[in-house]
Amino acid sequence: MSAADGPAGIADDGPTGAPAGGAAADGAAPRTGMIWAQARGGVIGTAGTMPWHLPEDLKHFKRTTSGAPVVMGRRTWDSFPPRFRPLPGRTNIVVTRNDSFAADGALRASSLDEGLELARADLARRAADSAGESTEGSAPEAGDVVWVIGGGHVYAEAMAQADLLVVTEIDLEVDGDTHAPAIPEDFTQVEADPAGGWHEAASGLRYRVLTYSR
Numbered sequence: 001m002s003a004a005d006g007p008a009g010i011a012d013d014g015p016t017g018a019p020a021g022g023a024a025a026d027g028a029a030p031r032t033g034m035i036w037a038q039a040r041g042g043v044i045g046t047a048g049t050m051p052w053h054l055p056e057d058l059k060h061f062k063r064t065t066s067g068a069p070v071v072m073g074r075r076t077w078d079s080f081p082p083r084f085r086p087l088p089g090r091t092n093i094v095v096t097r098n099d100s101f102a103a104d105g106a107l108r109a110s111s112l113d114e115g116l117e118l119a120r121a122d123l124a125r126r127a128a129d130s131a132g133e134s135t136e137g138s139a140p141e142a143g144d145v146v147w148v149i150g151g152g153h154v155y156a157e158a159m160a161q162a163d164l165l166v167v168t169e170i171d172l173e174v175d176g177d178t179h180a181p182a183i184p185e186d187f188t189q190v191e192a193d194p195a196g197g198w199h200e201a202a203s204g205l206r207y208r209v210l211t212y213s214r
């Protein structure tokens with residue numbers, strides 16, 4: 001995931017990457033994507049953070065989600081170091097049952113469905129804006145994906161609505177208290193990066209990115 005290379009994990013401050021996809025200017029419904037990184041056994045977090053340091057994955061996260069709305073649980077928002085939130089270049093939507101939640105740079109949603117609706121409306125607005133503007137010198141266009149970016153509770157709840165999963169597998173044995181959701185059988189793996197084997201990070205950690213669709 002992108003960020004700050006900071007110890008808490010997901011927030012990103014790397015260079016802005018490519019947009020997630022072409023603008024949904026044709027009126028097609030946006031896809032609902034989920035993106036996460038997991039160690040062996042599906043561990044995605046421990047004690048409110050991610051128990052590894054993998055800047056390469058943070059850059060991948062930023063590249064994939066830039067220009068799109070991102071929906072997250074309140075605990076995931078809290079896991080970002082304050083200086084790295086909101087995630088730049090994305091509309092940050094935080095799902096919480098706490099009506100008094102307010103944070104600079106974040107939209108509050110009181111349910112997952114409300115969060116996804118806000119995200120789809122944001123994407124449509126971005127597509128309309130970019131259709132009415134010259135692309136020269138403009139910010140990256142919105143993609144045609146709204147991204148759910150965690151954590152464990154929100155991934156589990158959103159799986160029923162997801163049709164795209166981008167999963168970084170990290171070849172690391174580590175304890176954790178938060179796990180990735182099971183991937184339902186009707187998802188098909190459509191891409192592997194690299195096509196075979198693993199990337200090796202500068203730190204020596206091995207990782208690969210698998211994409212699933214349904």
Ligand SMILES: NC(=O)c1ccc[n+]([C@@H]2O[C@H](COP(=O)([O-])OP(=O)(O)OC[C@H]3O[C@@H](n4cnc5c(N)ncnc54)[C@H](OP(=O)(O)O)[C@@H]3O)[C@@H](O)[C@H]2O)c1
Pocket residue numbers: 001008009010035036037038043044045046047048049050072073074075076077079095096097098109110111112149150151152153154155157178
């Ligand atoms: N490896 C990765 O890719 C990755 C990605 C993201 C996060 N993480 C890790 O995952 C952990 C956080 O995950 P988590 O499962 O503890 O928490 P979470 O899913 O981030 O957030 C849970 C919170 O979201 C709110 N929420 C969830 N469902 C809701 C609903 N239907 N309606 C309204 N509010 C709802 C509630 O907030 P309130 O309590 O405020 O009501 C709930 O306590 C951290 O360790 C983080 O580092 C890892």
